[in-house]
Amino acid sequence: MQVDIVITLRESILDPKGKASHHALENLGFRDISGVRIGKFIQLDIDTDDAARARNIATEACEKLLANTVMEDFEIRIPEKSVS
Amino acid sequence: MPFRSRLQALYKPFPLIDASRILVHHKKTKTNEIPRLMKFGVLVFPGSNCDHDAYHALKHIHGIDTTFIWHKEPDIGKVDGIIVPGGFSYGDYLRSGAIARFSPVMDAVARFAGKGGPVLGICNGFQILLEARLLPGTMMANEHLRFTCKFVHLTCQNHKTPFTASIPENLILSIPVAHGEGNYYADPELLKLLEDRHQIVFRYCDAHGQITPESNPNGSTANIAGICNDRGNVVGMMPHPERAVENEIGSDHGRYLFESALSRVVSAS
Numbered sequence: 001m002q003v004d005i006v007i008t009l010r011e012s013i014l015d016p017k018g019k020a021s022h023h024a025l026e027n028l029g030f031r032d033i034s035g036v037r038i039g040k041f042i043q044l045d046i047d048t049d050d051a052a053r054a055r056n057i058a059t060e061a062c063e064k065l066l067a068n069t070v071m072e073d074f075e076i077r078i079p080e081k082s083v084s
Numbered sequence: 085m086p087f088r089s090r091l092q093a094l095y096k097p098f099p100l101i102d103a104s105r106i107l108v109h110h111k112k113t114k115t116n117e118i119p120r121l122m123k124f125g126v127l128v129f130p131g132s133n134c135d136h137d138a139y140h141a142l143k144h145i146h147g148i149d150t151t152f153i154w155h156k157e158p159d160i161g162k163v164d165g166i167i168v169p170g171g172f173s174y175g176d177y178l179r180s181g182a183i184a185r186f187s188p189v190m191d192a193v194a195r196f197a198g199k200g201g202p203v204l205g206i207c208n209g210f211q212i213l214l215e216a217r218l219l220p221g222t223m224m225a226n227e228h229l230r231f232t233c234k235f236v237h238l239t240c241q242n243h244k245t246p247f248t249a250s251i252p253e254n255l256i257l258s259i260p261v262a263h264g265e266g267n268y269y270a271d272p273e274l275l276k277l278l279e280d281r282h283q284i285v286f287r288y289c290d291a292h293g294q295i296t297p298e299s300n301p302n303g304s305t306a307n308i309a310g311i312c313n314d315r316g317n318v319v320g321m322m323p324h325p326e327r328a329v330e331n332e333i334g335s336d337h338g339r340y341l342f343e344s345a346l347s348r349v350v351s352a353s
Binding site for chain 1: 178179182183186215221222224226227228229267269271303
């Protein structure tokens with residue numbers, strides 16, 4: 001089962017990469033974009049068909065290694081195509 | 085002068101303390117353990133690149149018996165101090181230090197630190213200690229997003245750690261930084277805790293010791309360049325003292341840190 005993970009810096013933390021990209025977008029004329037946050041996208045292939053179990057494994061992987069929970073939030077998404 | 089003699093003249097041990105004469109007495113010494121020479125370990129991860137500089141500073145400049153410890157070693161042996169060197173462990177994949185902290189040797193380092201053993205993390209070593217939660221807070225990309233490599237001025241704010249005890253009061257240290265992710269972040273709550281417990285060890289300052297925004301090379305919280313744990317035996321810092329041990333290459337202020345470790349001959353084992 002495929003599980004997608006999106007990791008972003010917490011709201012309270014300044015995101016220098018997002019800020020620099022936002023500036024660049026403004027310079028290009030994108031006036032309607034009011035904020036940019038840059039994060040990471042991680043795709044896991046987990047050997048199970050049980051969505052709840054896959055979610056638990058992904059959560060544990062995020063808490064132990066993939067995300068630094070001091071400064072990052074993570075969101076686990078199970079794409080519809082992987083739930084049969 | 086023959087090459088060897090020139091080399092020896094260049095690398096003569098720091099005149100104040102000659103480590104080759106310092107014997108470490110364990111608490112167990114009473115029960116017949118033979119005193120031995122002080123020994124330091126320098127961790128080596130795949131991607132470490134300041135390990136040899138740290139070895140050079142300890143062994144050739146200060147005459148300390150020094151050994152490299154490969155990251156897969158589950159045991160660090162009998163050492164009196166550990167250096168977690170700089171570099172790009174595991175290519176900085178995921179986050180700086182995030183994968184290195186799970187190397188087998190880090191469990192042994194955590195046990196050593198738990199017993200009060202002196203541990204100094206430099207640059208990437210600092211990042212590893214943060215990821216390993218041996219030090220509080222976190223590291224982010226430099227505010228300006230550029231890799232910065234230059235000499236900076238530092239003021240020492242805590243002279244009670246094993247690596248700062250010999251730094252003269254009021255001396256403004258000149259030590260280089262070289263990092264892309266040295267923007268130390270502590271939220272206001274943690275910052276207050278660090279200040280209250282005197283855990284801020286180094287701050288970036290100008291040549292006169294003034295802590296100014298201009299003298300901060302990476303945007304770190306409160307100009308923090310180095311911190312220690314609550315107990316004071318684990319120190320992490322972004323600047324590279326091991327790159328500042330010879331006047332010939334710009335500064336020898338880094339020697340004060342290693343000299344401090346020597347003057348405090350305490351063994352944790």
